[in-house]
Amino acid sequence: MPGNSFGELFRITTFGESHGPMVGVVIDGVPAGLPIKKEDIEFELSFRRPGRQFVTGRREKDEPEIVSGVYNGRTTGAPITILVKNTDVISSLYEEIHYKPRPGHADLPYIMKYGFENWDYRGGGRASARETVGRVAASAIAKKLLMLTDTWIAGHLKSLGYVELNEPVTFEEVLCSKYSPVRASKKWLEKKYEELVKQATVEGDSWGGIAEIIVRNPPIGLGEPVFDKLKADLAKALLSIPAVMGFEYGLGFNAAKMKGSEANDEIVKKGDKYRWKFNNSGGILGGLSTGEDILVRCAFKPTSSIRKPQKTIDLRTGEETTISVIGRHDPAVAIRGVSVAEAMVSLVIVDHAMRAGYIPTVRISDDQIKIIEERWNKYISLCKPTQVSQ
Amino acid sequence: MPGNSFGELFRITTFGESHGPMVGVVIDGVPAGLPIKKEDIEFELSFRRPGRQFVTGRREKDEPEIVSGVYNGRTTGAPITILVKNTDVISSLYEEIHYKPRPGHADLPYIMKYGFENWDYRGGGRASARETVGRVAASAIAKKLLMLTDTWIAGHLKSLGYVELNEPVTFEEVLCSKYSPVRASKKWLEKKYEELVKQATVEGDSWGGIAEIIVRNPPIGLGEPVFDKLKADLAKALLSIPAVMGFEYGLGFNAAKMKGSEANDEIVKKGDKYRWKFNNSGGILGGLSTGEDILVRCAFKPTSSIRKPQKTIDLRTGEETTISVIGRHDPAVAIRGVSVAEAMVSLVIVDHAMRAGYIPTVRISDDQIKIIEERWNKYISLCKPTQVSQ
């Protein structure tokens, strides 16, 4: 099967290139009756939008058009298509990379696979991070559906370069980090991240970082043994994001250095429920969600497009040359990457919640609509921007 | 779709429980004409077999029966089914865990999802690592098919607990590690690993570890943008293995701490080919294989079954209690996990090689058969056991 679709019951197909007329997404499998407004989509898109401070200078309003599947403000059960026009496109900046594949980029592999003649190099074409607009747009619908089980998903930037958050963080702090220009969950951290970003911008360089996503109050038992374990589908989801080079959940790679008596997590009673003492396993055991918070992290490499000259090949001559990538690029893709990671996690969770029967596949009832709307209104009103960002 | 199948064009479905009559696998999508003998399957199974020194005491011959899809020693294009009987089963050891879910195990999540009454607790049931027999059996066919493109896959234990290999390793050393009882690629490392394992056995404890898998000479351009990127499918494959808590490729999590000018990899000419200088991206860029060695790592947590007493709940009374997991368990699942990780990587690579047209989906020609047989014979004869293990 070709690779531009994701999900089993809640299934998205993204399309469009960075400098083509538009990018978009078809979302198939959304039950009928869900209230969806253009503003819901815009809300989620606003946090991955370029043009904010500390990210790429590309300034697009990213205005979504819902062109199918919604009638009178409610989903009909038909596939939902969302289009976002590409408006601020300067392809001329990319003429050089037509012949000089950028180190760290998809350029050369795409040429090797699809042929030099067939390569839409403008802005990175299909390999551009702009493709992720469709994912984030779809995640608005996923997150809204998940209000039915009162499941909330939020992410923050756990580390940037060598600066790492090593103190406890509340779910609210994580949720409100979306208003931070560098996606920091603490004010002091925001300062440090901003310094790093400024430094990189001055140097014509970039930084890597780690995004952490938290799923609060997930339904229990999500994940389908033995291959569609929840951890497996989350790993695929996050590794499908450009620039992501690693995934872990719970103790993650640290577990590899531990003894069983350290890593195991005792089962205890919390009220009348059986729970886990430390949630070392990040909410997933045996590949199934346990009901504890799901905690996943993914590693973003530093932005590959840097102003510093790097060696490459001139494909016209076959000779080695150098390239200094100009154009408007994030000094750290991880910052906006948090939104995309959050989106991918929400797509996996809603899909598995449907597979396990927590969310109806056909139709949302009026009572359910009411619950969803109440929680959604709370969700979008939380964290008044003035508090976190200046 | 239910979760017990993996792969698109080369597709496996595993079945069977730890203490049921057998475990097995159906492999659909194997082209006709491939010579397959029972011995090919046994060869791969021998490296994950329990009963070797330093791993679980369960002693099973793991004798595979090929019951469909092969006629006169060659595949017919029909689905291939391989059965492996469960012979050395002592379910009585598991009576206690029927009521006392083991910390770090799938027990409680399975009960929560499927119901206490429906849970086949004997030996961990479907959640047992024994399920992976089918994966490894299938990988023999995958690896043999990959001989067509001269692509070789091998793995070793990169770290065990706090002991880590930090010096260069050759592909041969990695390949030959399969004859090491602790899956070490160096003699001195083997010693250290063995000490750790012995210590854990004495203490009734266990260790985590990191498996590294190398794909030598992969076809170029494997991976289907934007969701079935090669890195995404590899991540899913490895996270679908029990006890795996993290995945990375190339620089992996280290990239998150780097600057772009460090992490980017320059494009250079090697002979008449365009290649990457340091292979920082582990053979995958833009989600596509570049032709460089593919390097992936996955983190295994320590074996959850330990003799040391741990807190849990007695489900009959709902009260807290302790459990000391007896039975025959690996002191470090990562050791045998290397075989399983290797198997999963080979399943992903062969699937993508078929998707990209490198391996025929319908039928292997006589010329191709000859090439495959020659390389396969070399593959199984390499690394005489006397050299690496004692």
Next chain:
Amino acid sequence: MPGNSFGELFRITTFGESHGPMVGVVIDGVPAGLPIKKEDIEFELSFRRPGRQFVTGRREKDEPEIVSGVYNGRTTGAPITILVKNTDVISSLYEEIHYKPRPGHADLPYIMKYGFENWDYRGGGRASARETVGRVAASAIAKKLLMLTDTWIAGHLKSLGYVELNEPVTFEEVLCSKYSPVRASKKWLEKKYEELVKQATVEGDSWGGIAEIIVRNPPIGLGEPVFDKLKADLAKALLSIPAVMGFEYGLGFNAAKMKGSEANDEIVKKGDKYRWKFNNSGGILGGLSTGEDILVRCAFKPTSSIRKPQKTIDLRTGEETTISVIGRHDPAVAIRGVSVAEAMVSLVIVDHAMRAGYIPTVRISDDQIKIIEERWNKYISLCKPTQVSQ
């Protein structure tokens, strides 16, 4: 994706060849808690079994072994594997066809596709009707699950050769036809069919026939627009059966000769429900089930294996020759084909009932188990054999 799996949420994979050691099926997606006994499978298998009067002389007990997914008599949520050994195999009868592809058979196309060397010609190999054992075995579980919505599925032989049933038939008559040796729903029809079959046997010839399958009390709204319409999935299901050459539902091909004012079906009230007056559309409108009985028919060609000499090619010489197919063959595959058609319809209905949320994907509750068991016991006790067949 390879072709040996069927279904989305209730998914079967069949394997095995006619003269290999066994045939079998893996059923993935069955919720936990369903009581399943070997006898349930045997019950359904008994109606497609060869060795009954008027069908092929092959005498196999078709004894199913459930080797995974069931523990203590209940499903666990894990994939269920059923094996049926091939016991009455006389491959020597097939030596001739190794070189002389039989007209009307898959022999030559299989050779063309997979290669002469790779063809398991014994008994037709994978193309044998024996492959359908796995489908019928799986249908026992499908039918039992459908007891939850009180949905019953039954089929009969609507025509054989030039003899056709043109009078009304009750659901009970259809259900009880399974005990008729020629699958007739009326006693007088049984006589006529038997005469036809005897005549064909004497002449060394065979007859075609039409199977009709009825779904009583289907859930409303099954089918997923626009490609997975219920009618589309039923058509695929029935055309996947060997020897089936046509499919229709409701008015079927007759509708093509009608005017809209004839073919349209008025919407009326029956009690407090909206229903259709004549059910011209066979229970499916807009690709969705309407709640009326679903009525589908499929056309079986006459058995291709006939004693009468037919022209073919001797592949050793490339010259034309004749073949007279000996061996044990049904004089009309349509007779046993009814069971297979019924099985395929039940697989489609249960799959769509799960997709639409009528049947849980994870777990059956104790109350549901009770309902299922009661209805199932009624189902298997209906139509005492003495009444219909002699």
Next chain:
Amino acid sequence: MPGNSFGELFRITTFGESHGPMVGVVIDGVPAGLPIKKEDIEFELSFRRPGRQFVTGRREKDEPEIVSGVYNGRTTGAPITILVKNTDVISSLYEEIHYKPRPGHADLPYIMKYGFENWDYRGGGRASARETVGRVAASAIAKKLLMLTDTWIAGHLKSLGYVELNEPVTFEEVLCSKYSPVRASKKWLEKKYEELVKQATVEGDSWGGIAEIIVRNPPIGLGEPVFDKLKADLAKALLSIPAVMGFEYGLGFNAAKMKGSEANDEIVKKGDKYRWKFNNSGGILGGLSTGEDILVRCAFKPTSSIRKPQKTIDLRTGEETTISVIGRHDPAVAIRGVSVAEAMVSLVIVDHAMRAGYIPTVRISDDQIKIIEERWNKYISLCKPTQVSQ
């Protein structure tokens, strides 16, 4: 999985409602390098276009926009999205059906499934035949790819109401029928069909009909046993079309009345090739293409929208009432249905040609492009319109 996608390796997803802003299709899996112009799409769309004589009065130019996946006139390997705006929409004509579900239509089943409140009734919403625009648009690309194997696909109206073509027809006549306003392959037949259509228009009634599709020179061995047989996938494809009630190939339903000695088809030598004497099996045996012409037929019911008053229910009052469906409707959906059936067949053939390795999945070479272009130019220039239609 939701139902709006079709195909495995060549995969389309359609979206859009009859009276929404647009309908469209995403085509994933098209190899890079294929030359595609807007005119190619328009060419195929022109034959299903409403507004031609004898079909619905809706006059839309159906102008396709290719908004992704094509760069510099060639495919890039990325998903291709084609949008077609809905321009001639008069929703007011549909106010009445909001409350009065039309007999023979999807109205009431959609309401039952998705809820009255969530139903986009305007123009039939998603259940409208307008949805098939995307399928036909995609078929232009499928047909063009199939030029690589010199495989041509064409259809004609084999019967309309009680008028049926019972004499031999050449492939050219079938191909050229697309220029006939009633899709007739013979001039005398065209006359008869036109009379029938006029009569129905006068009476406010409609007619059913049978479309026949021919695949000339198909690759050998298409179809994947045992469920994805070519006949099975063709049946699904055709039954997924609105108003289709039956499918058959080769002898079809007639085979059910025959003896084996009549229906079987002898294997003979034609030149140095093994072929079948009468092609009774319509080019498909054992579920695989044999190399003979593939012949399939599907039955369209008469247009459900007729002016003649029919009984239905007023959903506001729950009382019986009548409806006379005004608006612009085809007097026989089968006429335009031929184009859609042809499109669906081409989607199945190209998908299976890719699955069997006849068409590359990644990239078309320059030599292949040349062959494709030559044949395509021939294809679009055949049958000068002046010859067949007046």
